[in-house]
Amino acid sequence: MLLKWVVRELLRNWKFSLFFIFNLSLGLSGYVALEGFKTSLQEKMNQNAKAILSADLSISTRREFTSEEISQIDKIVGADTWRSRAYEFFAMLNTQQGSRLVLVRAIDENYPIYGSIEFASKKKVLGSDKKEILLSPSIWIYSELHSQLGLSAGDAVQLGSLKLTVADVVEKDGTQTFRAASIAPRVFINRELLKQSGLIQYGSTFTQSFFFKIADEIVVEKAKSQLLESFKDPGIRIDTSKSAGQESGRQLGYLQDYLGLVAIVALFMSSLGAAYIFRLFLVERMREVAILRSLGMQATTAVSIYVVQVVILGTLSLFPTLIVAGAILPFFSKALNVFIPFDLEPAVSGTAVALALLVGVVGSLVVCLPFLLKIRDLKPIKLFSEEKFSNEIEVSKFWPFLPGVFAFWVLAMTQANSIKIGSVFIIGFFSVLLVLFGSGLVLLNLLKFVRVFQSWVLKYSILGISRRKTSSLAIFISLGLGSLLINILPQLTVSLENEFKTEETSKIPSLFLFDIQDDQVKPMKDFLQLESISSIGFSPMIRARLLRVNGNDFERKLEEGQVFRTREEETEARFRNRGINLSYRDQISDSEVIVAGRPFAGVFNGNTQKHAELSIENKYADRLGIKIGDIIHFDVQGIEISGQVVNLRKVKWTSFQPNFFVMVQDGVLNEAPKTYITALPKLPEVKKNELQRALADKFSNVSIVDVQRTVDEVLKVAKQMNWSLELMAILALFTGYVVMYSIVSSQVRLRRWELNMLKIVGAGFGSITGYIVTEFLVLALGAGLIGSALSILVSYGISYYVFEGSFVWDWFYPLLTALGVCFLSVVVSFLASRRVVRESPLVILQEER
Amino acid sequence: MRLFLFLAISFFLIPFGQAQENRLVVIGDSLTEGYGVSKDSAFPALLEKKIQADGKKNWVVVNSGITGATTASALGRVKWVFKSKPKLLLLILGGNDGLRGLKVEESEKNLSLAIELAQKENVPVILGGLYMPPNYGKDYTDKFKKMYVELAKKFKVPLIPFVLDKVAGDSKYNLADGIHPNEAGHKIIAETIYREIKDML
Known part of the structure; x- marks a missing residue:
């Protein structure tokens, strides 16, 4: 009985059903495509790992x-x-x-x-x-x-x-x-x-x-x-x-995390699209529910009818999605493979389909839970009111959103394969939601006072925005969140590309020279100058033992008769006991950046300083539990030196520049017994071989490591990673705009009744278009700018917590997104107004009732 | 004043204040440094304990081991440690030269220069011999082993034929890398060295 009713309803509203399926499948196709590319890239990385x-x-x-x-x-x-x-x-x-x-x-x-x-x-x-x-x-x-x-x-x-x-x-x-x-x-x-x-x-x-x-x-x-x-x-x-x-x-870890974010962004984009389309669906059905309720239908039966409708439409949306993903994706990837330096074969995975179904049906039900509850609590008396049914949710009834928030948190963590990334993203997303809600309210209140326009169309449109607070806020938040999601990946791409950026050719080494003695530095420099080769710096290397941190023994001592209980315990002890290479230089190199603390205060001054200043590589500090301000004691050739940590550094190891875990302030270890390490830039193969022979003759103790193969491999992979990032950013933009199209269409559709009324009271095409386009342009401009600006903050947060602070400001993508959202809103609202003008007012009235 | 130089000079001046203290300096590589074991478990510290337990309380052993060091560093380091006026010098270098396949003649030359300087300064030298693993081939390992014998003969210095005797090649006495001794290995090394040098103290 229930199913029969549902099917009859769907068939009767076949135009709406088709609109619904089309828009939902657009959002889901974007998700499946992004998932397909993401999985394909991950597969590529797994292959690399197997080769390693x-x-x-x-x-x-x-x-x-x-x-x-x-x-x-x-x-x-x-x-x-x-x-x-x-x-x-x-x-x-x-x-x-x-x-x-x-x-x-x-x-x-x-x-x-x-x-x-x-x-x-x-x-x-x-x-x-x-x-x-x-x-x-x-x-x-x-x-x-x-x-x-x-x-x-x-x-x-x-x-x-x-x-x-x-x-x-x-x-x-x-x-x-x-x-x-x-x-x-x-x-x-x-x-x-x-x-x-x-x-x-x-x-x-x-x-x-x-x-x-x-x-x-x-x-x-x-x-x-x-x-x-x-x-x-x-x-x-x-x-x-x-x-x-x-x-x-x-870098590989970064790419993995980035792909995790791609998955979350894709999921949120499609969910956002789906949620707005379902919302449209339920708002359109409110009057029918009221009629059924007034005829004596139970609240649960009324809700069930629409839940089943949602499930059927959601499932049907999956078919066009699979057709798009199965047929268009291979063509798309074939075209892409011409431009990218490796083959990608994105395929629709079972997981992607299952998740699309979950998002399309279950996820949307969770998102729409507050609206479904509203159906349950609907008063049939509303049926006799003149206004259209409001879709407002009372503040006190926000608790139904909580299961949705929780569900997305769990999904975000599983999609990103990381509790940290999933949580950071969710916190960022809902913080932005709140900010958008607040800034939307401020904007709507401000618009009340805008009275500069002479034209009634503009005046009516602007005032209308603030009068229909809930509907305007819904559009504002959806456009703002859309802008945010669209912009996050390109913004992170810019930051990560900087991380993957390779050094200038003159700074990429091909040979590493180590064990250069103190008295060999000058002859070595002279020799290289004669050969017209500029080395990539000479770094002193002083061997030390780390004895104590804040007065606590650092080394792991094995007492008489004691044995290590686990392999982990032994590995940790060996790591702590194996000594460390210290170095010093007057300034940090291009391949390192201070992520916490302050730079060294010049050369060590024994009169004013009790401890030497220390700079520690951040991962090394993490592993040893060292923080800024800690006092560390070293044993350098039988002499104890104490230092205080003043900063933590992030080192780009793939730059292949000589770098060290612990750097000591200049003026402390300069007289200590030490050797030097240097690197030589890429040289023509013949020259490199001649040089190696000459170096072996002249400095027989100096060991030479040819890193050319390794460097070439790393550069190749870095190039692949750059391409992957670019590709994902472009795909995200593309998918984002497709989803935004479906959101704007659904929002504009909600205004059909009103546009029709304007037409009935005699407004012409120009006025109707001006009215709706102005409204969407104002909201899109505000939401686009705020959403894009917030995306910079969220990207910064993600960079800080996930990518260790490698953030680069970029204004191109946020502006592009804001303008893109405006353009899209204008085009969609213009097309919608044209459609309304062309259609018969009676048909619209009958459809919209 | 640079901190390290200041500390080093203060450190080296200690013997003047405590005239009875005799310093045995061990110049070596990771083997001496005690790569992977704590400072107290490395053989120089164990050697000091042994010497002092034998009633020679005025002897201290200075660990001057640097992981990765080759014989090229020997002369410079001997010059440096001589600022502390050592009574005895134990030279255990060459392992890294061998592992990196450096020319044995070069290693021999470097060690010669260090011993010559020590003898000029009237500091007795004990040479710690090392063997190369068999995978470096018979020619190279024989040549390498012979180097220490010839140096000891040439400079008339005592030679500990193989510092890693009973340790090398036995996984019971070495870390997982199969090269560096573990705590038990260092105990044996301390025994081996003490047996050879106790009459010189």
């Missing part, structure tokens, strides 16, 4: 695994699981040109599990391919050995007792991505030859690793926790591609 680790799960140790440990691994991971076993160690490679330190990776037939190795011969080797080095006693060498020692394919080399032939030269090693650069170039040999080489025996230092391919992430995580439970020895390291990705740097 070369596996889904890896277990490694700096010794041989015992047979019991291997049985335990087999038991947990599965003896049949696809795996590769490798050894890695330093060794001397002997060639006709002399000997050279190399990093040997001894592999088997399944290596690499993920990623590929590309060679000078243009061959490319994957895990499943046959490998030349496994078929004959041969070796793959990194290209540095070709350029520095002149080694080429076919040349003979010796490694331990092994006489090997160079099989090929590695041009690109996909298994080395992101991993720290080494002091020695890598070579690959057959693991089976290790025994024969004589290199691995008692006393040898090496890392042995098992790499596993396990498709199911849940299985990986379960295996990891079981392995951690089984192996108490902290020397056994267990990594998953997820943890390897997390270690790869703050």
